[in-house]
Amino acid sequence: MPIPEEVTGDEIDKDVRQELQSLPKTLAEDVARNLVMVARLLDEDPEGAYGYSRVALRLASRVAAVREAAGFAAYANQKYGEALAEFRAARRMTGSVELWPVMADCERGLGRPEKALDMAGAPEVHKLDKAGQVEMRLVAAGARRDMGQLDAAIVTLQSPELASNSVQPWTARLRYAYADALLAAGREQEAREWFAKAVESDRDGSTDASDRLAELDGVEFMDALDEDENEDESESGGESPSTEDGDKD
Template sequence: MPIPEDVTGEEIDKDVRQELQSLPKTLAEDVAKNLVMVARLIDEDPEGAYGYSRVALRLASRVAAVREAAGFAAYANQKYAEALAEFRAARRMTGTVELWPLMADCERGLGRPEKALDMAGAPEVQKLDKAGQVEMRLVAAGARRDLGQLDAAIVTLQSSELASHSVQPWTARLRYAYADALHAAGRSDEAREWFAKAVEADRDGSTDASDRLAELDGVEFMDALAEDEADEDEADEAVEADDTTAPEDDKD
């Protein structure tokens, strides 16, 4: 796959670059460039990111960072079995637990919420940092909802992190998940309160909490672009109507 000229491979994290030092120099550079493309595209063009991840995987399947990137790319494309296999491989190579919540969410994606809940209660969770533990809580709540256990999902999300007034990287998503679970349970007033709190914490627009809040408040937004296009269509139709009804020029 083509690599843009502005991609040098130097953009990757220094820890990943260190991992690639086990490879021949030219090969390491090629792998690094493909990993840069995975990171660059994974949000806007997950299919493209997946393609570059497969190239990197073909070139250096024994590098943990490559297996991890392949897992993220597969996960972004909802290829959960493949993502799970790559995350497991990366974990075997590194011995770390950071990927545990993602592995559990892959189990959910594969229709195995019970397995995800088993993983939520495993000793590995205690080894996660705060962000990882919050992510695991979100996955566990999602698994409860998969099983139709709405009340249990709500209880799962109730935590010191949810009650905290400080805003952390996970705060908006945690508040949003709680609001969404409350709404699904028919607790609309509480849901509105927590969607509003999610909006306050969502500084980078990672959720659609503002839209959900507006929906609960009965506010409808018009698509400005669609409205302009509709006006143009009406104008065109009016012109066409005038053309068809205009009298023909008198003939001599």
């Protein structure tokens, strides 16, 4: 797959670059450039990211960072079985528990919420940092919802992190998930309050909390193009030019 000339491979994290030092220099550069493309495209073009991840995987399947990147690319394309296999491989290589929450979410994607809940109660969770533990809580709540246990999902999300007034990287997503669970359980007023709190903490627009809040408030947004078309129709009396031409003939 073509890679823009300006992508040198030096853009990758130093930890990944260090992993690639076990490879011959030219090969390491090729792998690094493909990993850069995976990172760049993962959100806006998941299919493209997946393609570059497969190239990197063919070149260096014994590098943990490559297996992890391949896992996230597969995950972004909802290839949950493939993603889980790659994450497991990366974990075997590193011994790290960092990928535990996303591995559990892959189990959800494969239709195995019970397995995800088992993972949420495993000893590995205690080894996660705070962000990882919050992510695991989100996955567990999602698994409860998959199983139709809405009240249990709500209780799962109730935590010191949810109650805290300080804004952390996970705050908006946690509040959003809680609001969404409340709404699903028919607790609309509480849901509105938590969607509003999610909006307050969503500094980078990682959720659509503002849209959900507007929807609950009955606010409708009209596309600017539709507005222009309506104005044109009003000015012409609602008749199209082709109709007027037909009347003249």
